[in-house]
Amino acid sequence: MSNRRIVVDGQPVTYSDGDSVATAILRGGEHPKYGGTLCLGGDCPNCSADVDGVPYVRTCQTPATPGLVVRRHPSTGNPSFPNVVQADITKTPLSDAVGVTRTEVDVVVIGAGASGTAAAAEARSTGHGVLVLDARDGNEVVAIYGGPTVIVRQPTGMAHIHAHQVIVATGAAELQPVCPGNNLRGIITARAAEQLHASGVSLPDAVAVGYLPADVPCIAVAGQIVRIEGNEHGSVTAVVTVDTDGTQTTTACSTLIVGLGFAPRDLLARMSFGLPVTVVGPAAEKFALPPCPTAGTVCPCSGVEVEDLEGVWARGFHELELVKRASLCGTGTCQGSVCGPHLQAFVAERSGSTPELFTARPASRQITLAEAAADTFTDVFRYSPLHDEHLALGAQMDRFGGWWRPWNYGDHTVEYWAVREAVSLGDVSTLGKLVVTGPDAVEFLERLYPTTVADIKPGRSRYVLLLNERGHLIDDGMICRETETRFVLTFTSGGAANAEMWLRDWAETWAMHVHILDRTMSLAAINVTGPLADELLQRVGLAEPPKFLQHRHTEVAGIACHVMRLSFTGEASFELHHAADQSVELWRALMAAGRDLGIKPHGLQALFGLRLEKGHVIVGMDTELDSTPRRLDMDWAVKMDKPFFLGQSALARTATLPDHRRLFGFTMPGAAPIEGSPIWSAGNIVGHVASSFNSPLMGHAVMLGWLKHTPFPEQVQIDGRTASITDLPFYDSEGRRARA
Amino acid sequence: MLALNTLRGIRVVAAPHVLDATLWPTHVAALRIAPDDIFAIEATEADAAGVAAADPHSIIVDEHGFVGCWLDHQQLEHITRHIEWHAPLHRPALVQGYVAGVPAKIWLTNERSLLLCAGPYAADLMERVA
Structure with missing residues (x-):
């Protein structure tokens, strides 16, 4: 006996070298789960416990190591959920917890017993590369997926093994008794008895029924088990058997060893139908079913009794699959490894034919979420080259359109006023x-956009919608013409990747002689906006900033920029597109030059409000999947008299049809309602709020919202208050400030 | 921890047959991102003069949007644990796909390999393959 100990329910338990946790617990005179037959082969749930915070661990398959903390599951009910450490899942890939190795091999053999060894030798003899996996060597196969891919839990992590052929040689599991008293403590299978005896674990007053364990001192009792009797502590005191002439015998014992027969250990085989998986040896054998159970616990995982099965049968569920679903027998963690043969026997006796056992599902063993998620990752959100600048300025970052973006820098109202009154x-x-x-x-x-392109002069730009064939808005942006044959197009942050594919697909479809280059991640861009934007740009070397809807390539603060004059905020705005690796330098130069002009950065929270005051939509936020220009009141951006553009025929077909949906502007006294709020009229919900903002300038709420019932009312109720439809834009309807 | 640095060069988009016929200086690593698209590391616009002449509508721009680092064989082996696709056996080869869930490329040569990705993905890639 070593001096090493594990901790079980708060008490130190000494174990011997080579002990599993279950063996150590049994050596200490306890049962890993208070009661139930123990197989010690990993087949049943009766030794599962919480080990180092992980519940449902098969302790018979878990080596005892110093200091391991074991908590037995409650004798009834489920264990409590483990403590979950709250983590920033956006920053911490789940794969950090468990690593994955990948291997390719011709043949994987699961099981290193006699049949597995023979199968491996045969495969090698034909020149195949062979990998043999056995749980006893630390390679616990938990799943077989298509491919086939074999998922293995190893002490160091998970292994994903890609094979051309899988051979399942997992042997056979021992049957467990189903009878009254089978939940008592002190019942073990013959193999388990051999293991425990070999480990030096005492098996007091042992009685064996059925085939006998080798070299284990015990009294053999003939006949079939009728019931198992126990004391008030839940321990076995006797076994009652019946012989062939019906005579019952009661034999006193403290340990009952059961040798009742075998069933194929075929969980992995049952989850790999249709895959190149071969089952060999006892795992492929058709063993005799046990007698039909008449009383006792059938399914130790789900606590299903024989009387539960009888009730289900009486209700008309007469197929094995239906009995399983209706009773939950076989739905537990061992997936029928214990109850499967008994369930088959139950159905066979009543139906007259032996049903096949149900399909098994990965994982065949309980694995942690980290193990299941090994080498999977959360979606990537891109970082602007200015990310650290934003953080240094106190930005609250959020994800939007596939990027981390500043939501605000502490007070979006301050940022709002900087745009409206300064820079x-x-x-x-x-x-x-x-x-x-x-x-x-x-x-x-021209074919791609509903606007006219040919009349855009070099150096000029135009706002454009991007429609699909149905005339529905899929994105928007700017067209900047550089030369007769060269254009720069901009798209929304979230729509850029799709837009690129959209362009490439149509260029191919129409056999257009064009070249397309996506520079989204090569170029950074800073929007300089506000009534003092012009003055700021002059300070950093842009003597004559471009006029509204003009653009040109020039230097700003010594950095080559493509300067585009437009306006999303409603104020004069200049987008400075430049090399991503010079962005920090440009940002700092602008911030420094504008210090006495009251310059401040603005985040999305302010931007969303600023653009809302101007009535500009955000695609995907204010639009729906079938939003047409008419529904958005943006017919002005569509030239129906063009020869052709994508979506034109759909728009022409639907132009004269009545439409019951329209995006409107709304104003309302008081605070803005949350986005998504229902819009009411005459007691009915007639739409919803798409965007809302407390306008600091106007002192009331401004909104964009959808009305989806005609006739469109002029006044509606939102958030219990009266709101009015208001012409867009809410701010600077003449556009003087944007053009200033 | 890998250190990803900006890879400077030029991006050339032109007719595939024009790119096929283009010879690059020996110090340039010309990565064929697509049939019509090359990222030529350490190249200048002058190196692509032939492209501009052969395809007047080609797009030739300075490229500074990629970051990367050179890997020795041991580092490459570490990286390949984070990919689910097969790297080709021939060299040189450019492979493109997810590395640890991040869109990335690997330029494989006999001597060494270059791991690269778009700059906005750099932080995640470094963190995930650390």
Whole structure:
């Protein structure tokens, strides 16, 4: 006996070298789960316990190691959930917890017993590379997926093994008794008895029924088990057997060893139908079923009694699958390894034929979420080159359109006023930026966009919608013409990747001679906006900033920029597109030059309000999957008299049809309702709020919202208050400030 | 921890046959991202003069949006634990796909390999393959 100990329910328990946790507990005179037959082969749930905070661990398969903390599950009911450490799942890949190795091999043999060894030798003899996996060597196969891919739990992590052929040689499990008293403490299978005896664990007053364990001192009792009797502590005191002439015998014992027969250990085989998986040896054998159970616990995982099965049968569930689903027998952690043969016997006796056992599902053993998620990752959100600048300025970052973006820098109202009354910087590096060139560039873009492209002069730009074939808005942005055959297109942050694919697909479809380059992640962009934007840019070397809807390549603060004059905020705005690796330098130069102008950065929270005051929609936020220009009141951006553009025929077909949906502007006294709030009229919900903002300038709520019932009311109720439909934009309807 | 640094060069988008015929200086690693798209590391626009002449509508721009680092064989082996696709056996080869869930590319040569990704993905890639 060593001096090493594990801790079981708060008490130190000494174990011997080579002990599993279950063996150590039994050596200490306890039962890992208070009661139930123990197989010590990993087949049943009767030794499962919480080990180092992980519940449902098969302790017979878990080596005892110094200091291991074991908590037995409650004798009835489920164990409590483990403590979950709250983590930032956006930053911590689940795979950090458990590593994965990947291997490719011709043949995987699962099981290193006699049949597995023979199968491996045969495969090797034909020149195949063979990998033998056995739980006793620390390679616990928990699943077989398509491929086939064999998932293995190892002491150091998970292994994903890609094989051409899998051979399952997992042997056979021993049957457990189903009879009254089978939940008592002191019942073990013959193999378990051999293991325990070999480990030096005392098996007091042992009586064996059925085949006998080798070299284990015990009294053999003939006949079939009728019931097992116990004392008030839940320990076995006697076994009652019946012989062939019906005579019952009661034999006193403290340990009952059962040798009742075998069932194929075929969980892995039952989860791999249709895959190149071969089952060999006892795992493929058709063993005799046990007698039909008449009383006792059938399914130790789910606590299903024979009388539960009888009730289910009486209700008309007469197929094995239906009995399983209705009773939950076989739905527990061992997936029928214990109850399966008894369930088959139950159905066979009543139906007259032996049913196949049900399909098993991964995982065949309980694995942790970290093990299941090994080498899977959360979605990636991109970082602007200015990310650290934002953090240094106190930004609260949030994910939007696939990027980390500043939501605010502490007070979005301060940022709002900087835009309206001074000058502000916004990081718009996330915008999609594509270059299109080629002799067919104009024709290509004419077909792509509902606006006229040919009349955009070099150096000028135009706001455009991007429609699909159905005339539904899928994105928006700017077209900037650089030369007769070269254009720069911008798209929304979240829509850029799809837009690129959209362009490439149509260029291919129409056999257009164009080249397309996505520069979204190569170029950063800073939006300089506010009534003092012009003055700021002059300070950093841009003597003559471009006029509204003009653009040009020039230097700003010594950095090459493509400067685009537009306006999303409602104020004069200049987007400075530049090399991503110079972005920090440009940002700092602008912030320094604008210090006495009251310059402040603004985040999305302020930006969303600023643009809402101007009535600008955000695609995906204010629009729906079937939003047409008409529904958005943006017919002005569509030239139906063009020869062709994507979506044109759909718009023409639907132009004269009545439409019951429209995006409107709303104003309302008081605080803005939350986005998504229902819009009411005459006691009915007639729409919802898409965007809302407490306008600091106007002192009331401004909103964009959908009305989906005609006739459209002029006044509605939102959040219990009266709101009015209001013409857009709410701010600077003449657009003087944007053009200033 | 890998240190990913900005890879400077030029991006050239042109007719595939023009790119096929282009010879690059020996110090340039020309990564064929797509049939019509090359990222030529350490190249200048002058190196692509032939492309501009052969395809007047080609797009030739400075490229500074990629970050990367060179890997020795041991480091490459570490990286390949985080990929689920097969790397080709021939060299040189450019492979593109997810590395630890991050869109990335690996330029494989006999001597060493270059792991690269778009700059906005750099932080995640470094963290995940650390």
